[in-house]
Amino acid sequence: MRLLIVGTLKGQLTTATKIAMDNHATVMHSEDNEQAMRVLRGGKGADLLMVDVALDIRDLVMRLEAEHIHVPIVACGIVNDARAAVAAIHAGAKEYIPLPPDPELIAAVLAAVANDSRELIYRDESMARVIKLAQQIAASEASVMITGESGTGKEVLARYVHSRSNRAKKPFISINCAAIPESLLESELFGHEKGAFTGAVARRIGKFEEASGGTLLLDEISEMDVRLQSKLLRAIQERMIDRVGGTKPVPVDIRIIATSNRNLQDAVREGTFREDLLFRLNVVNLKLPPLRERPADILELAQHFVKKYSEANGVPLRPLSSEARQVLAANRWPGNVRELENTMHRAVLMAIGDEIGPEAIISPEGERLDIAKQPPAVAHATLAAEQVTRALVGRTVADVERDLILETLKHCLGNRTHAANILGISIRTLRNKLNEYADDGLTIPPAGAAGDHRAFVPVT
Numbered sequence: 001m002r003l004l005i006v007g008t009l010k011g012q013l014t015t016a017t018k019i020a021m022d023n024h025a026t027v028m029h030s031e032d033n034e035q036a037m038r039v040l041r042g043g044k045g046a047d048l049l050m051v052d053v054a055l056d057i058r059d060l061v062m063r064l065e066a067e068h069i070h071v072p073i074v075a076c077g078i079v080n081d082a083r084a085a086v087a088a089i090h091a092g093a094k095e096y097i098p099l100p101p102d103p104e105l106i107a108a109v110l111a112a113v114a115n116d117s118r119e120l121i122y123r124d125e126s127m128a129r130v131i132k133l134a135q136q137i138a139a140s141e142a143s144v145m146i147t148g149e150s151g152t153g154k155e156v157l158a159r160y161v162h163s164r165s166n167r168a169k170k171p172f173i174s175i176n177c178a179a180i181p182e183s184l185l186e187s188e189l190f191g192h193e194k195g196a197f198t199g200a201v202a203r204r205i206g207k208f209e210e211a212s213g214g215t216l217l218l219d220e221i222s223e224m225d226v227r228l229q230s231k232l233l234r235a236i237q238e239r240m241i242d243r244v245g246g247t248k249p250v251p252v253d254i255r256i257i258a259t260s261n262r263n264l265q266d267a268v269r270e271g272t273f274r275e276d277l278l279f280r281l282n283v284v285n286l287k288l289p290p291l292r293e294r295p296a297d298i299l300e301l302a303q304h305f306v307k308k309y310s311e312a313n314g315v316p317l318r319p320l321s322s323e324a325r326q327v328l329a330a331n332r333w334p335g336n337v338r339e340l341e342n343t344m345h346r347a348v349l350m351a352i353g354d355e356i357g358p359e360a361i362i363s364p365e366g367e368r369l370d371i372a373k374q375p376p377a378v379a380h381a382t383l384a385a386e387q388v389t390r391a392l393v394g395r396t397v398a399d400v401e402r403d404l405i406l407e408t409l410k411h412c413l414g415n416r417t418h419a420a421n422i423l424g425i426s427i428r429t430l431r432n433k434l435n436e437y438a439d440d441g442l443t444i445p446p447a448g449a450a451g452d453h454r455a456f457v458p459v460t
Helices: 013-022 033-041 057-066 082-091 103-114 125-137 154-163 182-190 226-238 264-270 275-281 295-313 322-330 336-350 377-388 397-411 416-423 427-439
Strands: 002-006 026-030 048-052 073-077 095-098 144-147 172-176 215-219 255-260 284-287
Touching (some): 002 033, 057 073, 073 082, 082 095, 144 154, 144 275, 154 215, 154 255, 182 226, 226 275, 295 336, 397 427, 416 427
Parallel strands (some): 002 026, 048 073, 073 095, 144 284
8 A cells, every 4th residue: 555645734744644654554755746746657656645635636636637647535634624625525536534634534544545455255165275376376476367257356366466475565556457548558557758649748657667576467458459468478578668658678577467357268269369478477377266156155255244334334233134144145146246245235234123134135226136136937946956056065966866856846836847857857757756755755845736736745
């Protein structure tokens, strides 16, 4: 976390600096907007600007926009002046903090910007294997490719690898290759010299130089233009970069971590991603499984988010009811951990009573997940079958088969034909199995109404 304090802050500079450093932030100082711009162009960079409200914040915002420098601003004032706060927000500040600074408030702002509160929460064995590999390679200098669907936690894992590397005390710089226009991405990565293009009013250091000594995260690298990929490949191979408009190469010392939510082998075949660049980046591949393939993580993460957002919103910490747990476990979570987190934030706010019930597990539109996404009978049976097969270790094939057949039949409301279709077996095979189970004294669901009226009675 890198904090740049702009202005004198009316004698409160020492206090603000101490609070920031106590929260593991690297603190830099500048007296005015011009000096702040020189710091930002010079390669030190910043994750947050804390700016004296007495300065011209709008001017600073416009300077940052003109040079395509993306960094949030928090305005600070000597008193809690509502008009000053409103003016600062209108000028482009993200937040207003009255001075003298409250330690807990400063810490919260720093944590929100640095996102240090993101933790690796997991219980599922599939996730444990990924984390074990990440721990093994963290101290190396190998380039790392992290793949997985959107929302699975690729950037969180990248920060985890950096924090356990030999570069942990050096910068961790992230750039989203999909969020920056192609025409600007080269300058963002490699920097530029004054006059290199319209708007280049001064030399600016790029992300490669900012990250020197540390780690550079190339987020969603699959979205990078092929032309720029060749320049990136040279930079990685030779540890040298060329600023846009520059006349001589600049040495850099970085470790590259890249992420993608696409299959890069497919992208190579399609001609949208260079194969040699993939080989260079993909020394180690950390593949994050989607949340639906990490069933043991769903409730663990849900409980973590309940605690987090209960504290953040000052509401009572309520446990999840058994019905709410069933809803969470049955959902497919196409948005993965990000979707689950947002869902639990809503649940914390919407819950009433002593527990978080299924009525609080809702979509952004306010519909209950167990109703809004209620599948038809066949899909419901498939989902039930998935739930049954989640805990297979230590059980015989015969036991698993029996439970799968009976649970599928139950969720098909006894309809033998539907159940046989879901299970991929003939109706005769299903009936024979049910007869076997009945002979063993098990209770068999009675036949449903959709075309199969044979009733099975438990044998006593």
